[in-house]
Amino acid sequence: MRTQPIDQVAAGLPAETKTAVYEGSKIGHEKRTKLLFDHYGDPNRLRTLAGEIKQHVVENLDTYLPAVEARLVANGAKVHWAATAEAACEAVYSILKARGAKKLVKAKTMVSEEIELADYLEKRGIEALETDLGEFIVQLDHDHPSHIIKPIIHKNRRQIAELFEKSGLGAYDDEPGMITQRARQFLRHKYLEADAGLTGANFVVAESGRLVIVTNEGNSRFCLAATRCHIALVGIEKILPRDRDLALFLNLLARSGTAQQLTVYNEFILGPRAAGQPDGPDEMHVIFVDNGRTDVLASDCREILRCIRCGACLNTCPVYRKIGGHSFPWVYSGPIGAILTPQFMGVQHEPALPFASSLCGACGEVCPVKIDIPKILLELRSDVKKADAREHKNRLEKLGFRAFAWMMTHPRIFEMAGRIGRSMGWPSGNKGPMGAWLSERDLPPLPAHSFRDLWRRR
Amino acid sequence: MTLTSGRAPVTGKRVQLMATCLCDAFHDDVAAATVEVLEHLGCEVAFPEGQTCCGQPAFNGGDWDSSRRVVRHTVRTFSGDDPVVVPSGSCAAMLFHGAALEFEHEPDLGAVQGLGRRTWELGDYIVNGLGVRSWPGRLDAAIALHRSCHTRGTGSSEAVALLLASIDGVRLVEIGEAEQCCGFGGTFSVGFPHISAAMGDLKLDHVRAVRPDLLVSGDTGCLMHLSGLAAREGIKLRTMHFAQVLRDALRKRG
Known part of the structure; x- marks a missing residue:
């Protein structure tokens, strides 16, 4: 067995990056645990229930997706289907082009990272500005997010203050309030100049067609309030059956993700501006993105599609805490990244990934929808070795395990x-x-x- | 409700000892202590000599064909109805969960699950199987208990903590971030040595912060990794399997 590339990347991480990632993820996990167990007698029952609801959705996507489309259309939204990353980018671009739009303000969405939307649009002359503070900093620094919900967990405030100084946002000041204030001043008029606003959606409710977006900065609300066109990029797995399910999921998401009782801004969007309403976008587009999700649906590991992108598994993971998100090969990192990436890109894309785990099981204990991540890691390991055998790769290791089996029998x-x-x-x-x-x-x-x-x- | 509950209750006192490949070959004293502890409790201990390994290295390595061959050998070796007691949370978990997973589509799944149902991690067996709640004897030591990851969701760690804390002279000290893995992880420790060592160093920092006389665990794999790291870094660290602690306490009975 060779030392794996991920191990070498991790060995080369600067000390201050390691410290920032370790402290950020540890505190996230500890606050989450306290909040869940202080507020609920048995949070595991909530996790079980949430997992069952999402599994039900995943098993019945074929009926939920047309139902959601019908509700959204009845509510006045336009629905688009994108099979691939490129199709999703094209869908956004064609909406913008039809409106002659040149400037887009973006709220945080992992799907847009996944399909590399900002690059796509910029190459076509459209400014796609990130308005989430963390994502704004990432964009300013030509960096990549290293955590699902804390994109700049790998940076400390000194690095951010230096970046702001270099980018002309003001003289060096690493006081967090000042950093936020400067981003706010820069962004505020950008909303007013923008032609369209793009968001993701944390949930889309089948019975009502309601889009639910949670943020802590209110930036997605500005994206919608200040522009005439709202585009929502949504993974096809984001559906919940009923509005009442939100009570469970908003409570679990906020506690699991950011260790809050409730995220600060919870937006419930039922369609574009209706006649008689004073404001809101005139046009609303919902782009449902597949980009590999139906392949996951067809696999043995479809429970991965329950994921609500809370990041709790990253925060608790001892490997993630030591190596951070940039050591992983794709936008999704940590335990969920280790099982999503091989599913979306094929097990041979980064065959070491399911092995980059001590199989300690911590992720399985915190997942709010009870995805059995350790079990899936093991199954993926077996898939990697089967693919190796088919392609006659790693024969020495195979021989080693056969010798082991011979000796042990x-x-x-x-x-x-x-x-x-x-x-x-x-x-x-x-x-x-x-x-x-x-x-x-x-x-x-x-x-x-x-x-x-x-x-x-x- | 724990993952290991719901199994057949222990009726007789005959047990089959699964020594584990690691203890058989490299930590003979842990297996010897396990026998003394079980015999103290009145158990009649059998040691099926055909035993080797539970098959976990190949299972975790993704070579399930090789692993299944070893598991089948283990199922044949530990035949009958007597409980199988193993001084390792990791090997026990392999037989509860791992083997069942890799045999999911195999015709002999039933036999594999059958072995899983009568396999007990040692601490779990003593406390939850036999109903023993306290331990006699004496040992004057501050003990830090490392809860090995493969006992998550089972009754083992609580059981071991209960027994250790009941020994006269023992003071249990809690280590920080106790739920965090020590970084051993079997093949992980050699496939990702840097990450593995970084995780181990964090564990050692927490252990040293509470200055125990002994670091105790129910898994020799974790202890071999942690004591190996400590030795390399010149840190003095005494480690023991909890079976050795129980045995040593017995020897100092008044």
């Missing part, structure tokens, strides 16, 4: 190997698994006997 060989090993001492060297072990740790002294020797002498 021949007790006398196992016993003899132990005896020889104990008499010869630990092998040394800097290659292979032993080299990897010894790169960080010593080995214990070898005992004189095996246990079975002792047992026979009793």
Whole structure:
């Protein structure tokens, strides 16, 4: 077994990045746990219920999606279907082009990261400005988000203050209030100049066609209030059956994601501006994005589609805490990224990913919709090795496991190997698994006997 | 409700010891202590000599064909109805969960699940299987208990904490971020040595902060990794499996 690239990336992370990620994720997890267990006798019952509701949706997407479309259309929205990332980008672009729009203000949406929308639009002469503070900082720095809900968890305030100074937003000042104030001053008139506003949606309710968007900064509300055209990019799995399900999901999402009782701004959008309403966008477009989701639906791991993108699994994950999101190959990082990426891109795209886990099970304990992430990681490991075997890759490792199985099904060989090993001492060297072990740790002294020797002498 | 509840209650006192490959080959004293502890409780301990490994390394490595071969060998070796007791949360979890997962589409799933249902991690067996709530003897030590990840969702860690805390002279000290993994993770420790060591260093920092005399766990894998890291860094750290603690306490009975 070779040391994996992710391990090498992690080894090269600057100390201040490590500190920022570790502290940000740890505090998120600890506050979440306290809040859930202080407020609910048995939060696990809520997780079970939420998981069952989402699983029901996933199992019945074929009926929910047309139902949602019909509600949205009845509410006055236009519905678009995008099979791929490119189709989703094209859909946004064609809406903007038809309106002659040149400037777009964006609220935070992971789907737009997934389809790389901002790049696509900028190449076509459209400014797509991020208005979420974290995403704004990422955009200003030509960086990438490293966490589903805390995109700049890897940056500290000194780095942000320096970035703002360099970008002409004011002299160095790393006081968080001042950082926020400066972003606010910069962004405020951008809303007024914009031609359209783009958001995601945390949930879309089937019975009402209601879009639900949660933010802590109110920026998505500005995106809608200040522009005449609202475009919502939504993964096809974001559906909830009933409005009343929001009571459960908004409580769980806020606690699991940001350790709040409720996110500060919860918007419920039932359509574009109706006759007689004083304001709001005249046009509303909802783009449902597949981009690999139906492949996941067809797989054994469709429970992944329950995910509500809260980030709790990242915050609790000891591996994520040590390596941060940029060590992962795609926009989704941490445990959920480790199972989403192979599903969306194929298991051979980044075959080490499901192995970059100690299988400690912490993620499975916090997931608000009870996705069995550790089990899926194990299944993906098996899928990777089956693909390896088909493609005749990693044959040495395969041989190693076969030798292991042979020895472990021949007790006398196992016993003899132990005896020889104990008499010869630990092998040394800097290659292979032993080299990897010894790169960080010593080995214990070898005992004189095996246990079975002792047992026979009793 | 724990993952290991709902299994057949323990009636007799005959048990089959699964020593684990690690203890059999490298930590003979842990398995020997397990026998002493079980015999103290009046158990009649059998050691099926055909035993080798539970198959977990190949299972976690993704080579389920190889792993299944080893699991089948284990199922044959531990035949009969007697409970199987194992001084490792990790090997126990392999037999409850892992083996069942990789045998999901195999004709002999039933036999594998059958072994899982009568397999007990040692601490869980003593407290929840036999109903023992306290431990005699004496050991003067401040003990930090590392809750190994494979005992999540089972009764093991609580059981071990209960037994240790009941020993005269033992003071349990809580370590920070106790729910965080030590970074061992089997093949993970050699596939991702840097991340594994970084996780281990965090655990060691928390352990050292509470200055225990002993770091105790129910999994020798975690202890081998942590003591190996400590030795490399020149940190003094005494580690013991809880079976050794229970055995040592027995030897100091008044």
